[in-house]
Amino acid sequence: MLTSMTLRPCPICRTPTAWEGNAFKPFCSERCRLRDLGAWSTESYRIPEKPQEEHGEGWSEAIPEE
Numbered sequence: 001m002l003t004s005m006t007l008r009p010c011p012i013c014r015t016p017t018a019w020e021g022n023a024f025k026p027f028c029s030e031r032c033r034l035r036d037l038g039a040w041s042t043e044s045y046r047i048p049e050k051p052q053e054e055h056g057e058g059w060s061e062a063i064p065e066e
Contacts, residue, residue: 012036 007016010028012035017028027033039045 006019008019008026009015010017010032011026012032013028015028017025019025022028024030024033027036
């Protein structure tokens with residue numbers, strides 16, 4: 001009986017990697033796992049921050065007269 005092996009790309013090097021039985025999943029190797037850990041520890045991964053709205057510029061709280 002043949003079983004299909006699930007392959008997923010390594011998030012670091014994009015090498016197709018077996019999911020089942022892989023001690024380093026989702027990475028292909030310890031090297032890629034450590035590269036990812038290093039990127040986290042040096043804060044290389046960042047979520048873009050939404051620019052803060054400037055209050056008071058071009059905004060009037062006064063109610064226009066009719």
